[in-house]
Amino acid sequence: MIYLFYFSIILIANIIQTTDIIKFFTLMGQVQPNFILLIVIFVNIQEKNSIIGEGTGFLVGLLEDVLSVGLFGLNAFLKTIISFVVNLFKGKFYIDNFFFAFLFVFLVSILYSLFYLILESVLVGNIPFGQNFIQLAFPSALYNGILAPLVFPFLKRVRNKIILFNKGK
């Protein structure tokens, strides 16, 4: 049941991210949140089993690769690494706190963008690294950081209810 929940929120995040719905969340014409990354972070924080979290990261990244026009495998690679990093620091942050949730997601987002831009630059080339980082990656990381303390408690509540429901069965 809980995997169905993960699958559902990943699907919803993908739908939002890959359809025109994202324009409702777009600020200043180009700054968008990365809902898929947010969900990967959430799953990895909540899931005690790191294998599931990292597996989720890999599969979600692979799905993103299928849909995106970039280097195939890059998103799968990065999401796996990000999942590993989140698992590494999981429990060291009190994520229910608004500020820590913001800071954690902001830093992870920055790290993700940095990895992404570096790998794109190395493997594909011709990427305006600085411009992309300042104009897109940094505001997007801020956006993710702000959204995290708003989205995570809601998702956590649903997840807990599902777990309670399962236990009740």
Next chain:
Amino acid sequence: MIRSFISLNKRYILLITYLLVSFFFMIVNSTSFLEKTKIFFFNMVSESQSFFSDVENSVGDFWYSIKKMRDIKKELQLSYEKIQLLEDASIEIDELRKENTKLKTLLEYKNSIKFDTFSATIVGKDPKNYFDTIIVDKGKKDGVEKNMPVIAYQNGESGVVGKTLEVGMNFSKILLLTDNDSYISALLQKSGYTGLIKGKGLKKHYVSFIYVEKNALVNFGDRIITSGQGGLYPKGINIGLVVDVDNSKSGFYYNEIKVLPIINFSKLEQVFIIQKHQSEELNKMMRP
């Protein structure tokens, strides 16, 4: 031993596998096999994506319609307000145009009058109903004196309005020719027979032409003008037109000749006060 190693390091083995697979995909990125695989999965995923996109578009269109309707409503409201403003402005322009035309006509008339006049605007009516009087915005300061003849211009014709009755510093009260106490020496323009125009009150809409000899032939529509006798009104100013002749009683004079004043007092806005000395001089000049 291998089994226990795998079970102990399962997480890391999987992690490395994921990374290697991803890395492998990146290396063989341009191979036709991967391209085909990617296209295969892409077709699968994009079908669902298309479905959700359609749903999103429908929902989006719905919200857009609501938003648009709200915008249109606002625009409509603004348009209404603008139209209202324009209508008000248009009415104002029409009023100003009418006023301009009227003032031009009055100016032309004023220039054509052979007397020196003060142009005055009616600012009120006597609050008491006993007298037919009006108040104009010219007084002693402007040179107005008591018993000055007042005329007006309406529908291309000039006519007697009355005379100044009381003169204040800035305002004057004018006794209309329709007042019961108003008497004006007049004559029939066609035959020259004289008489007196006596007011009957504004409610009557007409004045009486009395003391007219029965020898005079009086017809409907005959014009009555001032005779110049009495020294107040200059000779030849229109008073009104005959509308009825009462010859029922025997005697030397007609019983009553009803005269409709040339000036419609209910539409009166602007009057001209004839300077006294001029009217007197004119009368002297006109007297034989």
